[in-house]
Amino acid sequence: MFIVTAALPYCNAKLHVGHLRSTYLPADIYARFLKSKGYTAFYVCGSDCHGTPILVRAIQEQKKPEEIVEYYHNIIKQQLEDSLIHFDIYSKTFNPNHYKMTQEFYERIRKNGYTYKEKVQSLYCPNCKMVLPDRLVRGTCPYCGAENQYGDYCEVCGRTYTPLQLRNPRCGICGNTDLEIKELNHVFFRLSELLNPVKKWLESAKVTEGAKKYALNWIKEGLRDWDISRSINWGVPIPGEKNLVFYVWFDAPIGYITFTKELFESLGKDWRKIWIEGEGYIVHFIGKDIIYHHLIFWPGMLIAAEFALPNEIRVRGFATLEGKKMSKSRRWYILLDEFFSFFDPEYLRWYWTTTTSESLSDGDFSFRTLEEKVNNVLIATIGNFIHRILSLIKRGNIRNGTLIANAISKAQAIINDTLQLYHTNQFDKAAEKIITLAGFGNELLGKTEPWRNLSTKTAHDVLFTCFAFILALNMLIDPILPRSARRLSEILQLEQKPHLSDIDKVFDSSYIKVILEQFVEQGKPFILFRKISRQRIQELLTLLKRRAKA
RNA sequence: AGCGGGGUAGCGCAGCCAGGUCUAGCGCGCCGGGCUCAUAACCCGGAUGUCGGUGGUUCAAAUCCACCCCCCGCUACCA
Numbered sequence: 001m002f003i004v005t006a007a008l009p010y011c012n013a014k015l016h017v018g019h020l021r022s023t024y025l026p027a028d029i030y031a032r033f034l035k036s037k038g039y040t041a042f043y044v045c046g047s048d049c050h051g052t053p054i055l056v057r058a059i060q061e062q063k064k065p066e067e068i069v070e071y072y073h074n075i076i077k078q079q080l081e082d083s084l085i086h087f088d089i090y091s092k093t094f095n096p097n098h099y100k101m102t103q104e105f106y107e108r109i110r111k112n113g114y115t116y117k118e119k120v121q122s123l124y125c126p127n128c129k130m131v132l133p134d135r136l137v138r139g140t141c142p143y144c145g146a147e148n149q150y151g152d153y154c155e156v157c158g159r160t161y162t163p164l165q166l167r168n169p170r171c172g173i174c175g176n177t178d179l180e181i182k183e184l185n186h187v188f189f190r191l192s193e194l195l196n197p198v199k200k201w202l203e204s205a206k207v208t209e210g211a212k213k214y215a216l217n218w219i220k221e222g223l224r225d226w227d228i229s230r231s232i233n234w235g236v237p238i239p240g241e242k243n244l245v246f247y248v249w250f251d252a253p254i255g256y257i258t259f260t261k262e263l264f265e266s267l268g269k270d271w272r273k274i275w276i277e278g279e280g281y282i283v284h285f286i287g288k289d290i291i292y293h294h295l296i297f298w299p300g301m302l303i304a305a306e307f308a309l310p311n312e313i314r315v316r317g318f319a320t321l322e323g324k325k326m327s328k329s330r331r332w333y334i335l336l337d338e339f340f341s342f343f344d345p346e347y348l349r350w351y352w353t354t355t356t357s358e359s360l361s362d363g364d365f366s367f368r369t370l371e372e373k374v375n376n377v378l379i380a381t382i383g384n385f386i387h388r389i390l391s392l393i394k395r396g397n398i399r400n401g402t403l404i405a406n407a408i409s410k411a412q413a414i415i416n417d418t419l420q421l422y423h424t425n426q427f428d429k430a431a432e433k434i435i436t437l438a439g440f441g442n443e444l445l446g447k448t449e450p451w452r453n454l455s456t457k458t459a460h461d462v463l464f465t466c467f468a469f470i471l472a473l474n475m476l477i478d479p480i481l482p483r484s485a486r487r488l489s490e491i492l493q494l495e496q497k498p499h500l501s502d503i504d505k506v507f508d509s510s511y512i513k514v515i516l517e518q519f520v521e522q523g524k525p526f527i528l529f530r531k532i533s534r535q536r537i538q539e540l541l542t543l544l545k546r547r548a549k550a
Numbered sequence: 551a552g553c554g555g556g557g558u559a560g561c562g563c564a565g566c567c568a569g570g571u572c573u574a575g576c577g578c579g580c581c582g583g584g585c586u587c588a589u590a591a592c593c594c595g596g597a598u599g600u601c602g603g604u605g606g607u608u609c610a611a612a613u614c615c616a617c618c619c620c621c622c623g624c625u626a627c628c629a
Contacts, residue, residue, distance in 0.1 A: 007629095048629070054629090218554095227626095360554075369562075369578085384588055443593070445588095446585080449585075452585095452587095
């Protein structure tokens with residue numbers, strides 16, 4: 001049984017096109033592939049609702065954090081749905097089930113002796129009545145003297161320090177310079193003691209190549225204990241501690257467990273089988289920004305709590321937009337809903353699938369390439385192949401034929417490769433193979449030219465064989481283009497979308513014949529994909545550039 | 551500064567870990583021809599590269615080693 005997760009979206013902003021690339025899309029493709037292959041698989045996700053950024057935003061907008069979370073949770077959920085991301089559950093961490101799960105998880109690691117308390121000095125802003133997290137203190141770097149730096153890290157010289165070392169500290173929210181020092185109890189997680197088991201797991205785990213090196217290198221110098229508490233009034237309360245909540249990075253990944261539990265309870269299944277007894281196969285999809293959390297902290301937490309460890313962690317890089325880094329402050333980005341108001345979500349899915357490999361490298365989103373990938377590859381090769389075959393079949397009233405043996409064996413090889421590539425998370429290469437299959441069909445047509453005389457045996461055999469290719473394509477494109485796959489099966493008059501578990505039937509003549517006859521009787525060729533117009537691209541691009549300049 | 555990733559035709563990439571099958575492939579674009587069933591789509595053919603630089607190992611290097619240059623990213627309380 002597979003549990004596929006995608007990193008939890010942080011609930012204080014809308015998602016942009018890049019979010020799909022690194023995380024939600026690959027996980028979706030993988031989950032859809034597994035299900036289509038006949039495996040039991042669940043795609044689990046939800047909003048990450050805690051942490052200081054949400055609290056700060058609430059303060060700035062004079063709202064409650066609950067309101068911010070509610071607002072963005074609904075938006076993000078909708079955005080992902082519109083991206084044709086199909087979760088088996090999309091929940092959120094601001095949720096009694098999650099509070100309970102996090103606290104129970106904590107109890108387990110506490111009982112196992114992996115926590116301790118220690119006093120920590122922090123800056124307090126009397127004006128905001130708030131203990132300030134490091135990132136909410138601004139001041140002068142104690143080393144290089146650069147002004148307006150964070151409380152923990154200088155962007156100019158790259159050195160780290162504590163907020164108490166910072167010169168002329170001021171509150172990052174209200175600017176107050178009259179800060180007090182408070183000594184407070186914090187809860188620490190003995191991560192340092194977990195160095196060896198974490199390392200051992202990491203070395204053997206199935207993790208994206210670069211990410212593993214990255215994490216192993218990072219722990220080479222050992223691990224420090226981890227402060228898992230914060231003195232703010234937004235988050236999961238720590239049992240037995242007054243005025244302390246869990247640091248968001250402690251509670252967020254536990255969301256994977258909470259959400260599995262919520263889903264499983266609705267299905268009458270036991271979540272413990274997966275997360276405690278280790279009978280499932282857990283795959284996390286994440287962006288490269290949270291490698292440490294998922295490859296080090298999270299396994300450490302799981303080991304300390306005696307929970308099951310993930311089996312695979314798949315990491316992908318970020319997206320740039322027309323060659324430039326996306327940035328909120330520079331207003332250079334495209335939100336998912338903005339893209340969808342211009343173009344079909346499947347075009348974005350196709351774009352990222354064909355341009356993204358499983359690696360830490362970033363990828364660019366460019367409209368020129370989008371046009372190319374959609375118009376000249378997806379449509380010209382696959383869409384056009386399907387359309388011309390169906391048109392010829394309809395016109396020639398082709399109802400049967402014989403499969404061309406050597407063409408079939410070649411197609412079978414391509415299909416096997418595609419399945420293998422899906423399985424190993426190489427979706428870009430899987431898409432390439434799918435293109436190859438359609439290309440091979442086109443080649444066959446070019447050589448045999450069945451349109452010259454549709455009543456010949458060759459014409460019948462070629463079209464019969466190509467029709468089998470279309471059935472295969474219908475199954476193969478489904479994980480990437482689920483909506484088009486559905487539409488294609490409707491065109492073919494199939495009662496339901498075919499599954500990859502039935503892929504062998506595709507080359508069974510009697511099976512093909514039934515579907516072919518059905519199609520010739522009742523179906524008609526239909527344009528599956530519409531081309532992207534250059535004018536629409538221009539319009540959206542103009543919009544983005546105008547916003548960036550404003 | 552340290553660490554990670556990367557530098558291969560106009561653009562995007564594969565190959566490198568297990569050196570020869572690479573007189574370096576693929577997609578898009580480009581040029582020429584064909585076809586007309588098809589969404590001006592499709593088929594066939596072609597051109598374009600000192601594989602970041604220098605040196606080394608080897609019978610043989612895009613692939614291994616050393617040094618250097620350039621780009622991107624990260625560096626535990628920002629998710």
